[in-house]
Amino acid sequence: MAIIKLSVTERRRLSAFFTCLVLAFAAWIITVLSNPKPYVVKEVLEFRNTPQKRAFRPLQSDTVNVTINGTGWDMLFSKMNSAYKAITIDLHTLESKSYVVLSSQKDQINSKRESDQQIIAFNPDTLYFDFSNRKEKRVPVHLISAVRYQRQFFQSGPVTLNPAYVIINGPASVIDKITSWNTDTLKLDSIDESVVTRINMQPVKEGNLSLYPKNIQASIPVDEFTEKVLEIPVRVLNGRNIGEVKIFPQKVKVTFTTSLSRYAEVDEDFFEATADLDLWKKNGYKTLPVVFSKIPDYCHIIKIEPRNIDFIVKE
Known part of the structure; x- marks a missing residue:
C-alpha cells in the first residue's frame, strides 16, 4: 500500500486548511443559530379567576403547544430543558361562556415573559369546558407522616390537627367521591420532644376544584x-x-x-x-x-x- 509522505511545509498547509474549515463551520453554525427562528414547545396551563358559581372540567389536556419567536439558540436550549413552563390563563369569561380563546390573552401572557420568549401562536387556540352543578363538602384531614424518634422516645398520645377538616368545592360528581384529604408527608427525624408544626395539604390536581385551608397545624405529643x-x-x-x-x-x-x-x-x-x-x-x-x-x-x-x-x- 502506497504511503503519501508530506513535507513539513505541506503538513503545515494541510493543518491550516483543516483549521480554517473547522472555524468556517463553527462560524456558520453560530450564524444559523443566531438568526430568528420560530419553534414549538409544550407548556403547562395554570388557571386563575375560576368561576365561583359554575363547576367546570377541561375537555382537553392541561398542556398546549406554543410557537415561540426566538433564535436557534433558544430552540436548542428548550430541547435540552425537559421541564415544562407554565402559562397562566384567565378564566373569568367562563361565567358566561363555555370556552376560552388563548390568542385573546396573548398580549397579557407575553407581558410576563422575557422578550426572547414571546409566544406567537397556540395549538389548540381554544379551550373548551364541561359544566356541572357545584358542591361544597367538609371532609376530615388525613395526616401522612414519616417520623423517626430518638431511642426510648415515642408518640405519647393522639395527634391533634387544627383544623381537623377542610372544605372542598367543585363538581358534585367529583366531590361525592372524596371522603378525606391527605396532607403532604410530614418528615421529622431524631425527635425527642413534642412537636407543633404547620404542614401543607396536598394540592388539588383538577383545575375545577378548590380547597380551604391550604395548610393546617399538626401537634404530636412526644415523651420518653x-x-x-x-x-x-x-x-x-x-x-x-x-x-x-x-x-x-x-x-x-x-x-x-x-x-x-x-x-x-x-x-x-x-x-x-x-x-x-x-x-x-x-x-x-x-x-x-x-x-x-x-x-x-x-x-x-x-x-x-x-x-x-x-x-x-x-x-
Whole structure:
C-alpha cells in the first residue's frame, strides 16, 4: 500500500486548511443559530379567576403547544430543558361562556415573559369546558407522616390537627367521591420532644376544584418511654351455660413500655385480657390464647407471660 509522505511545509498547509474549515463551520453554525427562528414547545396551563358559581372540567389536556419567536439558540436550549413552563390563563369569561380563546390573552401572557420568549401562536387556540352543578363538602384531614424518634422516645398520645377538616368545592360528581384529604408527608427525624408544626395539604390536581385551608397545624405529643410490668386478670368469654370454668393461671404478666409522664397512673384497670371458650367448643383448643382487648394508646406491649392458659370445665 502506497504511503503519501508530506513535507513539513505541506503538513503545515494541510493543518491550516483543516483549521480554517473547522472555524468556517463553527462560524456558520453560530450564524444559523443566531438568526430568528420560530419553534414549538409544550407548556403547562395554570388557571386563575375560576368561576365561583359554575363547576367546570377541561375537555382537553392541561398542556398546549406554543410557537415561540426566538433564535436557534433558544430552540436548542428548550430541547435540552425537559421541564415544562407554565402559562397562566384567565378564566373569568367562563361565567358566561363555555370556552376560552388563548390568542385573546396573548398580549397579557407575553407581558410576563422575557422578550426572547414571546409566544406567537397556540395549538389548540381554544379551550373548551364541561359544566356541572357545584358542591361544597367538609371532609376530615388525613395526616401522612414519616417520623423517626430518638431511642426510648415515642408518640405519647393522639395527634391533634387544627383544623381537623377542610372544605372542598367543585363538581358534585367529583366531590361525592372524596371522603378525606391527605396532607403532604410530614418528615421529622431524631425527635425527642413534642412537636407543633404547620404542614401543607396536598394540592388539588383538577383545575375545577378548590380547597380551604391550604395548610393546617399538626401537634404530636412526644415523651420518653420506659418499661413497666403488671399482672392482669384474664376474663373468660362465652363461658355461659357450660358449667363451672376454671383457668390457670388467673392472671398473666404483661411487660410494656409507657410514657414517663403517665408511668405512675397506669395500672391493671387500663388493660383488659380475655380468653375465648368458643375456641375450645368449636375448634377443640386444648389451651386458650390470651388476647388483650383494651390497651392504652400510649402503651406498647413487649411480652405476655404466659401467652396461653390452661382451663378446666366442670359440667
